[in-house]
Amino acid sequence: MPKISDSSAVVPSILVKDVRKEFLLRHTHSLKETFIASLRKKKISSRFSALDGVSFEVNPGESVALLGFNGSGKSTLLKLISGVLRPDSGDVFTRGRVAGLIEVGAGFHPDLSGRENIYLNAAILGMSQKEIDERFDEIVEFSEIPDFIDTEVKHYSSGMFLRLAFSVAIHTDVDILLVDEVLSVGDERFQEKCIARIKELHQQGKTLIVVSHDLDMVSRLCERGILINKGQKLFDGPSDRAVEQMRAL
Amino acid sequence: MFDLAHAEQQGFTRPGTGSGLADVARHRYLLRLLVRKEVGVRYRGSVLGWLWSYVKPAAQFAVFFLALGIFLKMNTSMPSYPIYLFSGVCLTNFFTEAFSNATRSLVDNAALIKKIYLPREMFPVSSTLVALVNFLPQAAVLLIVCLIVGWHPSLLQFVGILLGIVLIALLAIGLGMLFGAANVVFRDSQNFVEIIVMVVAWLSPVLYPFTLVQQALPTWAFAVYQLNPITAAINLFHAGFWYPTTDGSVPLPPHLYLFASAATVICLIILGIGQVVFRKLEGRFAQDL
Numbered sequence: 102m103p104k105i106s107d108s109s110a111v112v113p114s115i116l117v118k119d120v121r122k123e124f125l126l127r128h129t130h131s132l133k134e135t136f137i138a139s140l141r142k143k144k145i146s147s148r149f150s151a152l153d154g155v156s157f158e159v160n161p162g163e164s165v166a167l168l169g170f171n172g173s174g175k176s177t178l179l180k181l182i183s184g185v186l187r188p189d190s191g192d193v194f195t196r197g198r199v200a201g202l203i204e205v206g207a208g209f210h211p212d213l214s215g216r217e218n219i220y221l222n223a224a225i226l227g228m229s230q231k232e233i234d235e236r237f238d239e240i241v242e243f244s245e246i247p248d249f250i251d252t253e254v255k256h257y258s259s260g261m262f263l264r265l266a267f268s269v270a271i272h273t274d275v276d277i278l279l280v281d282e283v284l285s286v287g288d289e290r291f292q293e294k295c296i297a298r299i300k301e302l303h304q305q306g307k308t309l310i311v312v313s314h315d316l317d318m319v320s321r322l323c324e325r326g327i328l329i330n331k332g333q334k335l336f337d338g339p340s341d342r343a344v345e346q347m348r349a350l
Numbered sequence: 351m352f353d354l355a356h357a358e359q360q361g362f363t364r365p366g367t368g369s370g371l372a373d374v375a376r377h378r379y380l381l382r383l384l385v386r387k388e389v390g391v392r393y394r395g396s397v398l399g400w401l402w403s404y405v406k407p408a409a410q411f412a413v414f415f416l417a418l419g420i421f422l423k424m425n426t427s428m429p430s431y432p433i434y435l436f437s438g439v440c441l442t443n444f445f446t447e448a449f450s451n452a453t454r455s456l457v458d459n460a461a462l463i464k465k466i467y468l469p470r471e472m473f474p475v476s477s478t479l480v481a482l483v484n485f486l487p488q489a490a491v492l493l494i495v496c497l498i499v500g501w502h503p504s505l506l507q508f509v510g511i512l513l514g515i516v517l518i519a520l521l522a523i524g525l526g527m528l529f530g531a532a533n534v535v536f537r538d539s540q541n542f543v544e545i546i547v548m549v550v551a552w553l554s555p556v557l558y559p560f561t562l563v564q565q566a567l568p569t570w571a572f573a574v575y576q577l578n579p580i581t582a583a584i585n586l587f588h589a590g591f592w593y594p595t596t597d598g599s600v601p602l603p604p605h606l607y608l609f610a611s612a613a614t615v616i617c618l619i620i621l622g623i624g625q626v627v628f629r630k631l632e633g634r635f636a637q638d639l
Contacts (some may be wrong), residue, residue: 112360122639180636184365184467187633194362207465212391221387224380226470246384 104281109312113195114308115159115182115278120191122152122177122332142186151177153332154191161196161276166323166340168316168347175312179279182310197276197308200226206266211255215246216252226273236272243298244268245291265292271298277308296322317346351518366467366633370625373469380468384476389483403487407443411436418557428559429596433496437591438556438584440488445518445580446547448481453525453543456534459608470632471625474526478519485515496591503594506607513610514583518619521579527624531631532636554581555588560603576603579620582613 125161127146129135140147151174167175180186181193183201188285208225209218219240223233241247244265246257254262280299299322303309313319319340324342328336336346374381415436419425421463428434455473456463463470503511533539553575555563564572575581585603593602603609 114534116362127638130537132536135536182365184367185463185465185636187366191367195365196361196363199365200464207461210387210391212394213387217387221383223375224383225462225466227468230379 111160113158114161114163114196115310116192116194117178117182118156118192120152120155120178120181120188120193121150122174122181122186122189124149132333140268150332152181155329155334156191156331156338157327157334159233159308159310161308162303162306163313163325164303164323166319166326166343167310167312167329168319168326168343169329170347170350173329175329176281178329179281179310179312182277183279195277198227198274199277199279200270200273200275201279202267202270202281206262209254209262209266212253214253215241215250215257215265217245218265219250222266223273224265226270227275228273232274236274240268240272243272243294260288260291267295269292271295275307277310278302280309280311280313316347320344368469370469370629371471371475371621374471374475377469377472381472381476381479382560384472385479385483388476388480392480392484398599400487403484404491407436407439407488409490410443411439414439414557424558427582428600430499430592433492433499433595434559434588434592435557436492436495437587438554439551440485440492441514441518441584441587442551442554442556443488444481444485444515445522445583447484448478448519448522449525449529450543450547451477451481452522452534453529453540455526456530456635457537457540457639464636464639470635471527471628474523474530478522478526481522482515482519492591496595496615499595500599501591501594501595503590507590507594510586510607510610513614514586514590517583517586517613517617518608520621524617524621524624525541527628528620531628534631550580553578554584555603556584559600560585561600566604576605576609577612577616579613579617582610586610 107232125146126149128143129138129145155174155178167178169175177186179201181188182195183199185201208222210221210284213221219237220230220233223240224230226235231324241250244261246265249257249261256267257265268272271336278299296318299309299311303322309323311319311323318341323340326336326338327334328343328346330350335350336343376628393402396402398405411432415425415432419431419435424435425431435585452474456470459473462468529539529543551557563575567575576585585606589602589606
């Protein structure tokens with residue numbers, strides 16, 4: 102694990118400080134609707150607090166599980182760290198390259214071949230042409246579909262598609278890897294392979310943030326668990342204890 | 351707790367905050383792939399394929415030429431009217447496609463924007479570049495026709511052609527960012543753009559000679575007419591493609607290059623406004639889409 106050579110303190114790779122995020126649920130979707138709703142004094146929107154004052158730090162090389170029920174705010178937190186969303190107040194800081202395995206395949210185009218999609222998606226995840234060239238064979242090998250690499254992705258089975266998408270995401274060169282519920286990908290054998298690969302990345306010193314409903318897998322994969330409920334942090338500590346706490350909720 | 355005051359100096363970045371269009375320039379490889387993807391899938395599955403890029407403007411040209419050139423006798427009252435017409439039509443098509451695609455680009459790429467952070471300016475810019483790629487075959491046809499007729503542009507006229515293309519691209523990116531960002535919140539924006547696009551071809555001297563406008567409008571209003579960046583770009587195209595193929599009996603608009611310079615400034619201002627508005631609304635894209 103690469104240690105930061107600073108003698109005084111370890112510099113964290115993720116800093117989340119007193120973060121709040123509210124969602125405005127808009128009930129109108131055109132100017133006309135807004136206008137009519139305001140004439141009738143109907144509610145144009147309602148607020149929903151997804152995160153309410155969450156703080157934590159993650160040090161380089163740590164693997165952290167975000168735990169919580171549906172709607173607890175853990176995916177929102179992950180999106181704040183990846184930069185897709187911005188906090189309403191509070192600060193989020195990251196150090197190094199961040200890539201999310203958030204719903205893999207978002208950038209895939211069905212009319213492009215597997216090869217073209219690998220290049221496009223790796224570039225979307227922030228890789229340069231040289232890096233992709235270097236890793237291309239590795240990506241194809243991991244996905245186990247070398248025979249179909251020049252076939253259009255729309256002809257792939259859903260399993261093949263997910264394997265390729267996951268394979269691209271897992272081979273990006275990052276310091277912080279965000280994993281959201283993608284470990285339900287493919288059959289059990291491929292899942293094991295993905296988990297093994299994630300563990301390998303962790304051993305290389307990458308920082309991991311994992312969101313999953315598979316509590317057993319998460320506690321195996323991560324040392325630390327942060328339990329979030331209704332937008333607030335309930336527990337931060339060893340992952341097996343976090344899982345216990347969550348089951349007790 | 352870690353000292354946040356100097357976070358940026360210690361290599362920290364705030365996720366989701368980029369430097370706008372400058373970031374797009376930094377991600378040139380991704381931009382190239384996005385453009386190539388759009389261009390590549392455009393005619394996939396069609397028999398004629400890229401021929402459609404020629405068929406569409408050809409049909410449009412034929413209709414205009416029949417109605418205006420022959421029925422309204424523009425053909426006899428103006429030298430090289432087909433070239434005059436086609437050069438304007440090409441350029442307005444470029445603007446129309448670039449602007450409307452850029453406006454829709456964010457909504458079209460909602461899946462990506464909601465899941466992965468990348469400089470979102472990428473989408474209006476790549477839409478404009480895709481439109482540019484589609485414009486090139488038309489420009490090539492125009493060039494060939496001009497060469498056949500006997501075309502000897504001066505260096506200034508040639509540079510003017512390039513400036514015309516740049517003006518349209520800047521304007522489309524600027525307006526595309528503005529209306530595209532607004533479109534995320536209210537989908538009315540793209541309908542509004544359809545109206546603008548419909549009017550554009552008539553607000554500039556594409557189908558008719560500028561002299562008719564000059565005669566009908568007071569001097570100040572004609573100056574406003576010429577300040578329209580699209581008019582300026584079309585005038586540059588006429589000066590570059592059409593004028594060198596005529597005997598010079600029909601003049602070019604007055605102060606053409608002065609207005610082109612003013613239009614450049616206007617385009618840059620619109621680009622700046624587009625960028626500012628875009629950045630203001632950008633933080634909400636992922637939740638509004």
